[in-house]
Amino acid sequence: MIDTASLNSYFRQHMGGDVRVIRYKRTFPGISRETFLVWTEESGAEGGYVFRTDALGGPICPVPLEYEYRIIKGLHATVVPVAEPLWFEAAPAITDGRPVMVRRMVDGSNDLPGLYDEGAEAAARRQRIAFEHAEKLAALHTLDLDATGFSAFVDMPASAADCARADFDRWMRIFHEVRTDPFPLLTEAAFWLREHLPTTAPRISLCKGNNGMGEEIWKEDRIVALSDWELAFAGDPAQDWALSQGMLTLGDAEQTLRHYENAAGFTIDRSSLDFYRVWEVWKAVPTLNNGLRPFLSGENPRVPRLNLGFGRVKLFEQLLGMMIGKPIDEAARIVAEWRKSPYRPENAAN
């Protein structure tokens, strides 16, 4: 059980007797994995740490926590801002054997107060924030994956041209491993998407997976840490823009992409971006449906697992049914319209 006493004992075990946990807080929402902010007193000073573990029955995303830890550890030695990774434990007693990783807490917030205020000044600020995010993605996407060691443990496409195909094959395998329903509509949608796989990419990049609003740590409108790396992969950088959660609607999308292209030194194929916007809807089904398995087995019978792993999944299936067989640009427009629904962070604030 995680409480002040058990955290105190755990941190002392790892950091020595001078450390005392003074308070902790579980972050919201944290459905896939549980994240705790832990504040300590150590030799008269205050310390802050982020303690992250799998939820009961396993995470929603079908990716081990150790993979995320290795990604962060690799990035910490680069220009890409991430929280300092401290340790990973595969099966500690404090979580009854669930894996744990601990990072140093970064001074900042994933919230940007006033971001959606009205007026020209607020609009200009939003564009600056979109540019800041674009620059950080460019820094990530231009890393040398061999020199930084990522190619040693991240699935690598055979070539840049093979990026979309490699991601397609990988997620088809995951889909067959984790699905809790036959989902034949997903199989049919996969055949349709397979016909439209992009066959070019500017390079093979380390991509973050979920990125953008709500995912990164900000301070004074600058990103101080890119956070949440469980869906990181090697692939076409255009795919990250398809997952950029509100960043392309924060300002002028074309200006933001051009800013990124200037920083990265290559261009994003807009038709590839359309494809990945639709592909990410398909990928959301196995990703979220994996979270239903511990619900069905009784290991984690909590309502968020039910709503994400079942209801949300069926909603995405409905969305794919609306798009299947259509030209990809038309399908991408359907996704864009669908994403304007009020729950999106950029709309929720209005």
Place this chain on the structure above:
Amino acid sequence: MMPTSQQMLAAMQLALKEHVTPLVDDQWAQSALRSVDVILNHLQVRVAEEGPMLHADTSELLELLRAAGTRAGYADAALHDFLAEAPATLAGYARVDALQALNHRGREIVDRLLLHCDAQRADAGVAGLHADLRAYLLRHADRESGFFFPTYVGRPV
């Protein structure tokens, strides 16, 4: 007369909305209430319609899969068992859980048939079956649409 299941679910929802939600400040508790509200919305549609929906859908599946063997030269034990068992289940008053299980098995066969059609896609006869399978999938999605749309549109947690 007895209140319907939908009326009872709606009463639970109203009780939470009127007496619990206004008092809850904690964001985890608010999230739990949002999730429960979504599930109650889902159940109000599903409880009434799932049985008839599954019966109609599985009846269509039976006809589709009966024809599949001859049209695509496809045969496996699961298809054989489904064709042997489905008529009796569909003929009588079937429990919803029995229909769910039967429909699940039928859609598993559809999934395998799709892979078969994909592997044989040069064959014009198979292309016709593939088109019928796709049309069924879209009708299935349409039949259960009301369970999920717009119920699950909104904040995910």
